[in-house]
Amino acid sequence: MPTLSDVAKVAGVGVMSVSRVVNGTRKVSAETERKVRAAIERIGYEPNEAARILKGQRAHILGLIVPDLADPFFATCANAIHETAWNAGYLTLMAASFHREDVERRETEIMVHKQVAGMLVIPAGSQNDHLLEAQRSGIAVVSMDRPLENLEADAIVVDNCAASSRATEHLIGHGHRHILCLANDEKIFTKSERVKGYSQAMRRANLPVRVSLVGPMSGTLSDNLGFALNSNPAPTAIFVTDDVLAVEALREFKKRSIKVPDQIALVSFDDFDAATLVIPTITVVRQPVVELGKRAASVLLGRLNDAGPSKVSQIVLQTELILRESCGCGHKKRKR
Amino acid sequence: MPTLSDVAKVAGVGVMSVSRVVNGTRKVSAETERKVRAAIERIGYEPNEAARILKGQRAHILGLIVPDLADPFFATCANAIHETAWNAGYLTLMAASFHREDVERRETEIMVHKQVAGMLVIPAGSQNDHLLEAQRSGIAVVSMDRPLENLEADAIVVDNCAASSRATEHLIGHGHRHILCLANDEKIFTKSERVKGYSQAMRRANLPVRVSLVGPMSGTLSDNLGFALNSNPAPTAIFVTDDVLAVEALREFKKRSIKVPDQIALVSFDDFDAATLVIPTITVVRQPVVELGKRAASVLLGRLNDAGPSKVSQIVLQTELILRESCGCGHKKRKR
DNA sequence: CTGAAAGCGCTAACAT
């Protein structure tokens, strides 16, 4: 591996001239620059990042922490971030917090210690002082999908609330008056925003708000759905706050031989492969996942270049309601 | 950030004693060790990796390159690798090659330059001299999913061929004699192994081998499937070499109102969410994705610890044939 | 505009 002084020797100049050319730090005579560039080219010099970091510079690496790298939503996001970063000359150090705040904290500390240039996080919890710490040590932090509460940082989020209202209103538009909202009982920002959006839409239409929570504390989906369907008046439509839950609900309907959308209409958050394969196809809210990642990376990269710490931005991305059959749209008149 | 000499000062010993305690390089008196550990604890010292790297050591980072981080197969694998590496004290620098050999090459170079401890690769192409280069510079390389041709390296692969034979034989067992193999026309190791496995099974049973290739050079799935179905004798069963293709094929059958498995039976490679949601549910070959990642990471981590360069290993993982309805199993007698 | 020297934090090699 050729070093900077190797270049200097070959070019017949001092090491600092080489350093200045490489970094564009200061004016160098055209003649010197030419010689240096030629020498670099000739011996194939690439700056040693470890030495730069030792001198206090930051690595050309972005840190990314998501709850689970195997989750399609996060994976798609991570891929988009990697691509954007790569095009700007950065690699991405990715980590999964496994939905655990303590793991996220330790990973953050290590990344800070490794002098990453900036961090992108989909935070697992609400206690985010480790990110504050990172910011204090001069690392730009951008949060995605969920805003950071106790900390001023750029955030890119999706308008979960408006999207859920729109989806709910669509069901109302189909004439439904008893619409159940099926959600997980986890306290996750995106999920509670979705329940909120549903509730607001129902209240605006003077319809009864009925939320059925599923989870370790609230019982199984099968049980809860059973109660709801046997209640009076029984819901004629259902809004599900995520794809995993939607898939489970569909299995349940299949098991109970309940016909969608005739007996019960359904709209789900998150688009998923199976949504266009099952009969009926499922109407969903599609999130701009790739854009979420790309924008987050762009914002972060922007911060790295601007020295001036401009005001933090909160970007809210809009969703798309993909109308298919499960909501009652589409004239599926063929008998089967 | 406290440094090694800070620790030395606090502990009242020389820097080397501290270094020795931290790295366990050599014997240190119990007394010294105690003092050093206390000092480290007190001022919260953590070794500076940049300085270590500058001295020629390797980073506590594994490099991972897969064709596409958003692909569920690769993402699951990446997640498993990250977890295994994390438990061993390593972070993972992940990159997507976007199925391009030149990108993979550049990413490899950068990772080598960053002094990663080892590399895990699902190679995008067959020209793998960049990985050879990495090996030469002392970095352990492990390939996954696809073996490396012109290079001696540990490899963890799935027995695509045997799995495909077994799937095909299952269809034969159902009495099918005309079985079509539907595959992509890309020249990817795993995919051609699957076609091979199908072909071998057919030949062993003295049945005609019929492979229908789909892709930019070979025409659309819709067209090719159309030809095949209109041929004489028409296939009564179909073996699909991956989930994406299976999903497309199912859409096509749905469009043409062809009933699975009555008119045509189907078995697919790769398990996928929708496989249990559609009617009928789809029989698939399930790959041990998580194990693939975990084993690959373990093998790599093993190499980092053993100084002795033992013989390269090739681990072949077995698959599971998940019997569902699309192959003709399961007595779906209820009329619908 | 350019160069020489000092030192970032660490460890290999040499002293003690």
Add this chain to the structure above:
DNA sequence: ATGTTAGCGCTTTCAG
């Protein structure tokens, strides 16, 4: 068993 010195490749500082 322990301490001292030199230097990894780079940039900051200070002279020229």
